[in-house]
Amino acid sequence: MTRVGVVGIGHTVFGRRSDATVQELAFEAYREALADGDVDPSVIDASVIGSVPEYHKQRSLAGVIQEYLDLNPRPTWLTEVACASGSAAIRTAWLSIRAGVHDVVAVIGCQKMTELTTAEILALMGRVGDVQWESVFGTTFPGYYAMFAQRHKHEFGTTNDQLSLVAVKNHYYGARNDKALFRKEITVEKAQASDPVASPLNVYDCCANADGAVCLILAAEDRARDLSDRPVWLDGLGCATASMSVLRRPDLTGLPSAADAAQQAYDMAGVAAADIDVAGVHDCFTIAEIMAYEDLGFCAKGEGGAFIQDKASYIGGSSPVNVDGGLKAKGHPIGATGVSQAYEIVRQLRGDCGERQVPDADVGLTHNVGGIGQYCFVNLFRRD
Amino acid sequence: MFDWFGKVSYCPHTKVAGFARHLKDGRIMGSRCEACGEVAFPPRADCPACRHDAFAFVEMSGAGTVVTYTRIDAAPAGFEDVTPFTVGVIDLEETGRLLAWFGETIDEGDIRIGMPVQVVPRIFEDTEQIKVHYTLEQPGTGWVKTDSS
Ligand SMILES: [Zn+2]
Numbered sequence: 123m124t125r126v127g128v129v130g131i132g133h134t135v136f137g138r139r140s141d142a143t144v145q146e147l148a149f150e151a152y153r154e155a156l157a158d159g160d161v162d163p164s165v166i167d168a169s170v171i172g173s174v175p176e177y178h179k180q181r182s183l184a185g186v187i188q189e190y191l192d193l194n195p196r197p198t199w200l201t202e203v204a205c206a207s208g209s210a211a212i213r214t215a216w217l218s219i220r221a222g223v224h225d226v227v228a229v230i231g232c233q234k235m236t237e238l239t240t241a242e243i244l245a246l247m248g249r250v251g252d253v254q255w256e257s258v259f260g261t262t263f264p265g266y267y268a269m270f271a272q273r274h275k276h277e278f279g280t281t282n283d284q285l286s287l288v289a290v291k292n293h294y295y296g297a298r299n300d301k302a303l304f305r306k307e308i309t310v311e312k313a314q315a316s317d318p319v320a321s322p323l324n325v326y327d328c329c330a331n332a333d334g335a336v337c338l339i340l341a342a343e344d345r346a347r348d349l350s351d352r353p354v355w356l357d358g359l360g361c362a363t364a365s366m367s368v369l370r371r372p373d374l375t376g377l378p379s380a381a382d383a384a385q386q387a388y389d390m391a392g393v394a395a396a397d398i399d400v401a402g403v404h405d406c407f408t409i410a411e412i413m414a415y416e417d418l419g420f421c422a423k424g425e426g427g428a429f430i431q432d433k434a435s436y437i438g439g440s441s442p443v444n445v446d447g448g449l450k451a452k453g454h455p456i457g458a459t460g461v462s463q464a465y466e467i468v469r470q471l472r473g474d475c476g477e478r479q480v481p482d483a484d485v486g487l488t489h490n491v492g493g494i495g496q497y498c499f500v501n502l503f504r505r506d
Numbered sequence: 507m508f509d510w511f512g513k514v515s516y517c518p519h520t521k522v523a524g525f526a527r528h529l530k531d532g533r534i535m536g537s538r539c540e541a542c543g544e545v546a547f548p549p550r551a552d553c554p555a556c557r558h559d560a561f562a563f564v565e566m567s568g569a570g571t572v573v574t575y576t577r578i579d580a581a582p583a584g585f586e587d588v589t590p591f592t593v594g595v596i597d598l599e600e601t602g603r604l605l606a607w608f609g610e611t612i613d614e615g616d617i618r619i620g621m622p623v624q625v626v627p628r629i630f631e632d633t634e635q636i637k638v639h640y641t642l643e644q645p646g647t648g649w650v651k652t653d654s655s
Contacts, residue, residue, distance in 0.1 A: 241583065248582030249516060255548045256605050258512020258639065259593050260578060260585035268576035269595060276574075276619045321577040368595060369548065369603035374574055 126219050127346030127353030128503070129226075130159025130339035131465045136453035137303045139333035144178055144234040145190035151230060151337035152191055159350055161339055167224035168197040172211030172231040173457030174204060176246065179237060187230065205406065206492030207231065208336070208460030209499035215340050216356055225342045226349070231461030232335035243331070250493065252367040264328055264407060266368055266494045268320035271409035273374040275322065277424065280412065282322050284427035286313035288408040289326045291436060292444050296451020298478050301462075303332050303453030327408040332453025336461035338468070354468045358391025358502030360384055364495045375424075377495030380417035384489070387500040388419075391485075395419030398441060398502075399483040400470045402463035404491040405448040411435075414489050415443070418500070442480045445470075460490035460499060471505040510636045514584035521551030528563060529638045532627045532651035535563040536602060547602030568625035569645065570596035570604065575617055594642050596623055609641030 132154025134147055142150075148171075156163060169191065171184040180186055188198040201210035208231030215227040238246070251261045274280045290310055296302040313326035339349075346353040362382035365371055371378070388394055395418055403418070405411035412426035420441040421429040429435060435443035446452060446466040449459060467486035469475050486503045509515040510526035525548075528535045537549035541558035547566055552559055575594035585591070592608045594617070604625060608617060623642040626649050630637035 244581075245583040248514065248584060253516035254508075254520065257516055257582075258514060259605055259607055260513070260581050260588070260591060261593060261605065262578060262580065262582055264580065265576050265578045265593065268578075269574040269593075272576060273574040273619065318577070318579040320579065323576075367548075369605060374595070 123220055125343040126216050126340050126356045127343060127350065128338050128356065128464070128468050129341050129346050129350040129353055130155040130161045131468050132158060132337040133301050133462060133465045134334045134336070135301050136332040136334040136455055138236050139234070140236065144180065144183065144232055144335070145187045147234065147333060147335040148187045148230050148232045148337070149190055151232070151335040152228060155228070155337035155339050159339055161349055163192070165226050165349070166193065166196065166228050166339070167226050168218065169193055169228040169230060170211040170215045171198060171200045172208035172229070172461060173200060173233055174202055174207055175200070177233060177235050177238060177456070187232070203497040204492035205404070205454070205456045206460055206490045206497045206499050207457040208462070209488065209490035209501060212338065212340070212356070212460065212464060212501060213359055213361060213499060216359060219340060219342050225345045227340050229338045229340060229461060230335060231458040233455035233457040234333045235331040235455060236333055252369070255369065256367065262320060263494070264320040264323050267407040267409050268323045269368065270374055270413065271322055274409060274412065277375055278427065280427035282314065283310055284412065284431055285322065285327055285408040286310045287430045288405060288411045289313050289450055291430065292405060292448040292450035295445045295478055296447025299447045299452065302447045302451050303330060304447070304451045323407055323409070329406050329449040329454040332455045334453065334455035334458045334462070336458045336465050338461055338464055352472055353506070354471045355504045356501060357504045358387035358393065360386030360390070360500040361498070362386070363497055366496050368494065376413045376417050377491060377498060379495050379498035380414060380489060380491065380500070383498040383500040384418045387487070387502045391502040391504065393485055393502065397485050398487045399485050400445065400467065400480040401441060401443045401487040401489065402446065402448070402466050403443055403489040404459070405444055405450050406454060406491070408450070410491065411443065411448065415441070418487070418489060437478070437480050445478050445480060460488065463488035463490060464501065464503070467503045471503055510638050512639055513588070513630065513637065522549045524563060525549055526638060527654065529627050529640065530629065530636060531654050532649055534566045534568045534625055534627060534640060536566050536600070537561040538564040545601050547598055547604065567599050569599040570623055570625065572596050572617065572619050572621050572623060573603065574619060575608070577614065592617065594623070596625070596642060606640050606642050609643045611644040611647050612642065
């Protein structure tokens with residue numbers, strides 16, 4: 123069966139974009155991806171849009187984007203699995219190419235989160251968990267990850283300093299990424315002085331909402347070699363789920379969906395955790411990155427805190443993670459995030475990352491989580 | 507009737523709506539599958555083990571141990587007047603898990619993973635409609651049971 127290659131990439135700056143609609147953001151990323159790959163729009167067979175509809179006033183987003191990209195009457199569809207919607211778009215594009223239905227597909231992850239008022243955001247925040255048994259007690263996104271953190275601290279001795287060190291690392295790299303929302307380094311002291319959100323997490327343990335769009339153009343192997351002199355191959359995909367309700371998770375120190383998805387992706391690509399040269403993981407909260415180290419096999423269960431303390435996830439360490447700043451410093455336009463992770467990995471494997479370049483990166487991984495691990499997508503990329 | 511359950515309700519319709527009436531009566535109910543006997547908490551109408559659709563409510567003791575907890579300072583809409591509050595997840599003695607606020611008998615600073623707690627049914631005062639919930643309290647905390655059915 124054909125391999126699937128990435129032949130063009132584009133990425134808006136993440137941040138508050140009060141000047142643009144969501145389709146205008148999508149166009150920015152699309153235009154950059156076409157130019158990056160020197161791809162003519164006529165070769166694109168379809169588009170897949172990854173986004174979370176409830177943040178937009180515009181309903182049925184795929185249609186309005188397809189029109190604005192001037193891709194009618196070619197097919198388009200939307201994928202939605204919360205914060206993993208972008209990786210779901212990549213996966214369905216890959217499937218459509220492997221099925222032989224399409225040869226070249228534009229994947230666009232996009233989100234406009236700042237259209238909503240604070241009141242609307244606070245109302246949405248109350249419905250992130252199981253609304254029947256959990257949201258009635260005011261649970262929130264940070265609240266769930268805080269409960270994972272509390273349990274991780276209890277079982278493994280993980281410390282608040284170790285949580286903050288994840289934010290320090292991601293701000294360090296975000297300060298060197300011109301697409302990032304936050305471009306300033308921080309210290310552990312500054313992180314821990316920020317306002318409490320849900321104990322033990324405070325403001326600097328949490329990523330920020332943002333607007334943004336990212337585009338990848340995927341192509342079947344023969345077309346990819348025509349269209350690009352340096353395609354990056356999407357060689358391993360994993361996808362798994364876990365219960366919506368935290369009440370049905372036996373283990374509250376990791377995401378079972380992430381471990382399952384990683385194993386699938388490793389098996390498909392024929393690699394192991396130790397072969398990953400660079401990774402983008404879903405650090406919606408600092409504890410999420412520590413759990414990801416463990417779920418992906420970069421370190422043993424329970425050793426995630428020591429892993430960041432030892433700087434093993436910095437460039438030069440055993441597994442560089444989120445050297446683009448991660449969700450924490452880049453910002454998290456939820457539908458765009460999975461595609462943004464892939465964008466960074468493609469640039470790393472091309473060797474285009476300048477002072478943030480991981481030397482000799484051959485194999486890269488993305489880990490994109492929806493909700494509190496209800497969905498997880500792991501994708502493996504490889505260069506020729 | 508299920509909109510009786512919780513400070514803010516998002517879920518008025520469910521096959522286990524009777525849970526809210528039992529809670530108002532001071533009873534915390536799980537479900538038991540009438541075909542295979544599988545007991546679940548939270549209760550569910552459709553058996554996850556054998557997929558049978560007939561169930562009976564079965565009373566839980568409400569005794570449990572704390573699995574994890576967090577104090578929420580940044581709360582969603584509808585909870586402004588009770589913020590900050592501390593929620594815990596507990597393993598129930600019989601089976602299943604439950605999430606609730608810690609109540610007045612436990613000081614925030616005394617909360618520990620692994621500590622025993624008692625789930626106590628509560629009725630919200632000062633509301634015109636019936637609103638019920640439950641809190642996590644010291645073992646031995648008592649409450650009144652009634653029977654409206
Ligand atoms: Zn059954």
